[in-house]
Amino acid sequence: MAHGTLVRLGSVLLCVAIVVAAIGLASTTVRAAKATLNVYTAVEADDLKKYAARFNEDHPDIEIKWVRDSTGVITAKLLAEKANPQADVIWGLAATSLLVLKPEGLLLPYAPKGLERLDAQFRDKDNPPAWVGMDAWVAALCFNTVEAQKKNLPKPASWKDLTKPVYKGTLVMPNPASSGTGFLDVTSWLQLFGEAEGWKYMDALHQNIGVYTHSGSKPCTMAGAGEYPIGVSFEFRAARQKRQGAPIDIVFPSEGSGWDMEATAIVKGTKNLEAAKTLLDWSVSDKAMKLYNEGYAVVAISKMSKPIEFLPDNMLQHMIKNDFQWAAVNRAKILAEWEKRYGAKSEPKK
Amino acid sequence: MRAFIGVIGLYLVVALALPLGLMLGKSLQGSKDEFVGLANYVRYFSTPALFQSIGNSLWVSILSTAITVPSAFAYAYALTRTRMPLRGLFKTIALVPILVPSLLPGLALVYLFGNQGLIKGLLLGHSIYGPIGIVMAEVFTTFPHALLIILAALALADARLYEAAVALRASPARIFWTVTLPGARYGLISATFVVFTTVITDFGAPKVIGGQYNVLATDVYKQVIGQQNFQMGAVVSVILLMPAIFAFLVDRAVRRRQVALLSARAVVYEPTPKRVLDLAMLAYCTLIGMAILSIVAVSQFAALVKFFPYNLTLTWAHYDFDTKGGGGWASYYNSIRLAFLTAMVGTVIVFVGAYLVEKTRGFALGRALFHFLAMLPMAVPGLVLGLAYIFFFNAPANPLNVLYRTMTILVVNTVVHFYTVGHLTALTALRQMDPEFETVSASLKQPFYRTFWRVTVPVCLPSTLDIAIYMFVNAMTTVSGVVFIYGPRTELASISVLNMDDTGEIASAAAMAMMIFYTNTAARGLHLLLARWLEHRTQAWRRR
Numbered sequence: 001m002a003h004g005t006l007v008r009l010g011s012v013l014l015c016v017a018i019v020v021a022a023i024g025l026a027s028t029t030v031r032a033a034k035a036t037l038n039v040y041t042a043v044e045a046d047d048l049k050k051y052a053a054r055f056n057e058d059h060p061d062i063e064i065k066w067v068r069d070s071t072g073v074i075t076a077k078l079l080a081e082k083a084n085p086q087a088d089v090i091w092g093l094a095a096t097s098l099l100v101l102k103p104e105g106l107l108l109p110y111a112p113k114g115l116e117r118l119d120a121q122f123r124d125k126d127n128p129p130a131w132v133g134m135d136a137w138v139a140a141l142c143f144n145t146v147e148a149q150k151k152n153l154p155k156p157a158s159w160k161d162l163t164k165p166v167y168k169g170t171l172v173m174p175n176p177a178s179s180g181t182g183f184l185d186v187t188s189w190l191q192l193f194g195e196a197e198g199w200k201y202m203d204a205l206h207q208n209i210g211v212y213t214h215s216g217s218k219p220c221t222m223a224g225a226g227e228y229p230i231g232v233s234f235e236f237r238a239a240r241q242k243r244q245g246a247p248i249d250i251v252f253p254s255e256g257s258g259w260d261m262e263a264t265a266i267v268k269g270t271k272n273l274e275a276a277k278t279l280l281d282w283s284v285s286d287k288a289m290k291l292y293n294e295g296y297a298v299v300a301i302s303k304m305s306k307p308i309e310f311l312p313d314n315m316l317q318h319m320i321k322n323d324f325q326w327a328a329v330n331r332a333k334i335l336a337e338w339e340k341r342y343g344a345k346s347e348p349k350k
Numbered sequence: 351m352r353a354f355i356g357v358i359g360l361y362l363v364v365a366l367a368l369p370l371g372l373m374l375g376k377s378l379q380g381s382k383d384e385f386v387g388l389a390n391y392v393r394y395f396s397t398p399a400l401f402q403s404i405g406n407s408l409w410v411s412i413l414s415t416a417i418t419v420p421s422a423f424a425y426a427y428a429l430t431r432t433r434m435p436l437r438g439l440f441k442t443i444a445l446v447p448i449l450v451p452s453l454l455p456g457l458a459l460v461y462l463f464g465n466q467g468l469i470k471g472l473l474l475g476h477s478i479y480g481p482i483g484i485v486m487a488e489v490f491t492t493f494p495h496a497l498l499i500i501l502a503a504l505a506l507a508d509a510r511l512y513e514a515a516v517a518l519r520a521s522p523a524r525i526f527w528t529v530t531l532p533g534a535r536y537g538l539i540s541a542t543f544v545v546f547t548t549v550i551t552d553f554g555a556p557k558v559i560g561g562q563y564n565v566l567a568t569d570v571y572k573q574v575i576g577q578q579n580f581q582m583g584a585v586v587s588v589i590l591l592m593p594a595i596f597a598f599l600v601d602r603a604v605r606r607r608q609v610a611l612l613s614a615r616a617v618v619y620e621p622t623p624k625r626v627l628d629l630a631m632l633a634y635c636t637l638i639g640m641a642i643l644s645i646v647a648v649s650q651f652a653a654l655v656k657f658f659p660y661n662l663t664l665t666w667a668h669y670d671f672d673t674k675g676g677g678g679w680a681s682y683y684n685s686i687r688l689a690f691l692t693a694m695v696g697t698v699i700v701f702v703g704a705y706l707v708e709k710t711r712g713f714a715l716g717r718a719l720f721h722f723l724a725m726l727p728m729a730v731p732g733l734v735l736g737l738a739y740i741f742f743f744n745a746p747a748n749p750l751n752v753l754y755r756t757m758t759i760l761v762v763n764t765v766v767h768f769y770t771v772g773h774l775t776a777l778t779a780l781r782q783m784d785p786e787f788e789t790v791s792a793s794l795k796q797p798f799y800r801t802f803w804r805v806t807v808p809v810c811l812p813s814t815l816d817i818a819i820y821m822f823v824n825a826m827t828t829v830s831g832v833v834f835i836y837g838p839r840t841e842l843a844s845i846s847v848l849n850m851d852d853t854g855e856i857a858s859a860a861a862m863a864m865m866i867f868y869t870n871t872a873a874r875g876l877h878l879l880l881a882r883w884l885e886h887r888t889q890a891w892r893r894r
Contacts, residue, residue: 038838045675045853065838068675070852073575080578084746146660178576210465211479211561214852221854225658226466245657343399 035275036063040078042071042180043092043262044217044236047295051091054291055282062275070215071097071180072335078106078267088270089279090131094180094260096187098124098131099328101265107131108268112280122261122300131265132284135296138259138319139185140238141251142223142231153229158254159189162230163204171208172223173232174216177335177343180260181216181234186338187327188258188320199341206342224248236295239310250310256320261300262292355716358703362723364750365766369738370730376741377584390585400569400582404589407565410481411550411593414488418545419538421489422496425638428631430504431530433623435632441501443639445494446646449870451827451844454863455487456558457856458645461652466659468648479561487555490645492548493638496541503537504530507619539604543597550593551731553830558851566590567830570733574834580740587734598729646867653861668857676849676858677841682865685843688760689825689873693818696765696772701814704776705806709788728770732830735767739835755837767831768824772817779813780806808888812881819877823870 043051045068052064067087069077075097078087082104090098090107101107102124111128122133141162143155153170156162162171174182190198210228213219219231220238224246238250264283266276282288284300292299297308297315307313327334380386395401425444429437447455463470463478463486476482507530515525531538553567560568566586574583652658656665672678707721727735743754753759783806791801807814829844836845843866850859 045849046673046855048675049672049678067838069575073578076576076578080580210477213854215854218852218854221856225856226660227460227464245661247660339399 034061034063035272036065037088037272037275037279038067038086039064039089039091039279040067040074040087040267041090041092042069042074042094044295051291054287055279058282058287059278062278064279070178071183072176072178075100079104082106085267085269087267088272089276090263090265090267091279091283092134092262092264094183095131095133095263095324096183096260096327096331097180098263098265099324100331102130106268108266108270108273110266110277110280112277112284114281114284118284118300119302122302131263132280133300134262134264134283134288135292135300136259136261136298136315136319137181137184137296138235138252138298138315139181139188139257140233140235141253142220142233142238142241142246143249143251144223144226144229144247145249146247147226147229151229155249156230156251156253159192159201160255161253162208162232163201165208167208167230169208169210170229171205171232172210172219172228172230173205173212174219175212175214176338178214179216181232182212183327183331183335184258184260184322185232186334188256188322190334191258191323191326192255192320199337202338203341209342212342220248221246235297235308235311235315239308240295242310252312252318257318259319259322260324262296355706355710355713355720358699358706359716359720359723361699362703362720362766362769365762366723366726366730366735366769369735369742372741372745373584373587373734373738376581377588379581381581390581394582394585394589399564400586403564403566403569403586406481406563407550407567407590408593410484410488410556410565411546413481414485414492414549415542415545417485418489418492418496419500419541421638422493422541423500423534423538424631425493425635426497426500426504427530428635430501431507431619431621432628432631433621434628434635440635440639443642444497446642447490448494449823449827449874450646450867451829451847451863452487452491452552452554453558453829453844453847453851453859454649454867455490455645456483456555457652457847457851457860457863458648459483459486459559460856461648461658461860462644477561479559480563483559483561484556484563484565487559488549488552490642491552491555492545493642495548496545499541499544500534500537503534503540506616507533508616509619510617512619536604536607540601543601547594547597547729551590551733551830553733553833554848557848567731567733570737571833574737574740580737583737584741587731587737590731591729591734594731595729602725646864649860649867650864652857653864655857658857668855668861671846671858671862674850674855674858675853676846676855676862677843678846681841681846682843682862684757684840685826685866686869688757688764688840688842689822689869691757691761692764692768692825693822695761696768696821697814697818699765700769700772700817701776701810704773704780705802708777708780709785709806724773725770727766727768730767732767732828733833735763736831736834739763743835755835755840757840759835760832760840760842763831763835764825764828765821767828768821771820775813775817775820776810779810783809811884811888815877815881815884819873822873826866826870826873 041048048066048068052066055064071094074093078090078101081087085106098107107130109126109128109130112132115123115129115132118132124130124132141156148155151170153166156167173185176182176186186202189201192198193201213222216234217237220233220241222228223231223233224241235250238248242248242250264280266273266280270276286304289299289301289304293304293306297305297311299305302316312318377390378385378387380389428434429441459478460467462468463473463483467478473482511529512525515529520528551567553571556563556565556568557571566589570583570586570590573579573586653668654664656663656667671682703720703724707717707724710717739759742748743751743759745751787801787805791798827844829848832842833845833848836842843862847859847862850862
């Protein structure tokens with residue numbers, strides 16, 4: 001068999017393969033004319049398109065490439081990429097996570113235009129701040145009234161109520177390792193009840209939990225669908241579920257609700273510093289505050305906050321006094337302890 | 351020719367061997383890439399939360415295998431050894447699970463047996479979230495794979511054996527145990543290993559329906575995505591690789607012992623009508639067929655219902671993927687592009703590779719090595735391959751890292767992931783061709799490519815088409831292979847299903863999973879039409 005012809009045929013076939021592959025490659029890389037920002041976020045997935053569109057109304061020349069996942073996942077991703085950061089901006093990540101990233105030297109301090117208008121607690125303490133706040137998200141219970149009636153479940157009024165035996169297997173809450181909402185729940189209990197009592201509380205709660213979910217939204221959607229009657233979730237998803245027709249009551253437990261804030265920061269080493277600054281400036285603008293306020297009851301310029309349908313007007317009063325610094329410093333330790341206690345529940349509860 | 355085997359071989363080395371090697375190395379490194387020996391393994395085995403998953407994985411895999419293989423055998427028996435009516439229809443129905451991602455049965459089971467499930471009473475108070483749900487979803491997913499293997503084993507039988515058995519007055523039961531079953535034993539063993547390996551490496555079902563029941567595959571995902579602990583992810587991957595490679599080796603050893611049952615003098619067995627048996631089998635197949643179809647139907651129902659279970663009016667709202675996160679409609683189009691590219695590129699590479707192994711002479715060592723690399727992907731779970739790709743293609747020192755998170759890397763990965771079955775299909779087709787074609791054309795001084803183009807390709811066209819559709823369907827449904835390497839521009843429909851389920855958009859997840867099903871069904875239909883037309887055009891020589 002002729003060596004030469006074989007090689008010729010081979011190269012023809014390989015060319016075909018390469019051309020076909022190149023078409024695929026080309027169509028993914030062709031648009032790069034305008035500035036692009038890799039933005040890491042834990043903003044609710046159903047709002048991402050809206051956030052980018054609103055920003056692009058004012059800045060059509062900057063394209064946002066979202067990388068979205070739950071809070072814990074995005075935090076872990078940023079830490080893992082520390083040596084070679086892929087993100088330009090973080091827009092919409094828990095302050096407790098940004099406080100973990102800050103001492104790692106991952107954030108580039110920047111004072112966006114209009115910084116002085118933000119409430120003092122909605123910004124990093126340093127000057128210029130390493131991060132700036134957007135809005136608060138607040139723990140809330142989604143309580144399915146239809147299922148409760150069927151099962152004769154009383155409406156819980158407090159966190160402590162949830163440990164009562166009557167709620168066995170009716171609860172669902174997010175895993176704090178992956179979910180920012182789960183983490184703020186855990187840290188709020190540790191602050192409200194003290195560390196020893198807090199873990200004891202969670203031991204008791206664990207007995208009543210049906211499943212732990214990956215995201216903070218899913219407990220409320222599950223409660224809304226009656227899959228589990230009570231979801232430990234947060235106010236944004238609760239209000240939205242109710243608007244979509246879920247038969248739920250939204251409960252803010254009497255001890256007070258844990259909360260965290262969504263915040264924005266520039267990642268050190270970004271190659272698009274100007275575009276990144278533009279995004280940060282915009283992220284604290286009036287227009288942005290109104291955008292956040294469409295879902296969240298409390299925004300960083302708190303006097304701009306308008307009440308949200310189905311949520312109480314006095315949201316600020318439901319929020320506990322939260323020590324973010326403490327939560328951030330102890331984040332790894334708390335998650336490890338949680339994982340050890342509840343991570344490997346081998347059999348699901350009925 | 352050496353150069354040429356080298357080129358495609360290089361593809362397998364770069365896209366398979368190097369990443370895997372790097373991953374093995376990673377499991378021996380600390381978080382700063384320093385060598386730590388077996389420290390990661392020691393930590394793994396001293397963390398009950400982690401090594402518990404080995405037992406869980408084995409348990410659900412064994413249970414699923416024990417259910418799937420006998421039920422697939424009975425189904426295959428009905429299709430091949432009885433005169434049950436509607437056999438063609440039942441075969442088509444049984445193959446439906448191939449067309450859907452393994453996440454879909456998990457979603458459907460929530461609607462069927464979840465706490466608000468339509469028929470949850472059947473579970474007698476047990477929770478679907480956990481081993482029960484996983485096993486049910488896995489049986490659904492693996493059933494057609496087991497069925498196809500056992501069908502092949504039962505398809506041909508020597509009628510003389512049965513005549514002899516009847517003449518010796520053996521009872522039907524005795525004939526079954528002494529003639530039928532032994533004749534299919536290699537098929538059964540093969541099916542057992544395929545099912546076991548598929549279940550233990552599957553990630554979709556336990557992710558959706560597993561609840562708090564940890565298995566190895568979800569552990570890899572949790573370590574890598576949830577905690578970005580790549581070293582521990584590599585350790586779990588290596589552990590996950592063990593049973594898969596073990597099953598693969600045993601299967602190969604068994605196949606080697608297999609001898610042709612059907613000699614030239616055999617008389618093909620034709621089943622005769624047996625009223626009772628046929629009716630019983632019809633009832634059995636109807637039951638299984640209904641179970642399969644109801645999984646798919648429930649998913650479609652869930653995708654269309656406004657607010658399950660309280661408002662059952664119909665709506666298209668859940669198809670508004672762009673407002674649900676998880677990649678939107680763009681991810682669906684990405685999937686189609688990936689499937690199409692994988693089918694085109696993959697078929698060319700696989701077929702040419704198989705041709706080189708089978709039809710060329712000389713360079714035996716190179717060809718043997720190539721064949722080994724081509725067989726290897728069968729034993730490598732998708733998650734493991736994906737993780738290996740992170741290590742290999744995301745390394746700053748690797749000049750190929752520009753490919754990371756592009757469509758190209760997804761194509762490269764998917765072709766390798768599904769390489770083996772394509773390779774075996776091509777080999778089988780090529781082996782049917784007498785090597786004298788090459789000898790004759792050489793002696794007629796015909797250039798080699800003319801033989802390839804005028805004879806080999808046309809003869810093997812139906813098989814290349816089979817490879818293409820296989821690649822297409824799997825590229826549409828795969829989650830495990832691509833979940834670690836997709837990027838913000840290359841989200842896929844299957845990944846979208848996963849992410850929407852994670853955020854609680856279960857109805858939209860079901861809607862997207864059904865889009866994958868319809869796309870694959872359409873592709874299958876097109877494939878059948880094309881195959882028929884091609885057979886007409888190029889396979890006339892098969893008819894006399």
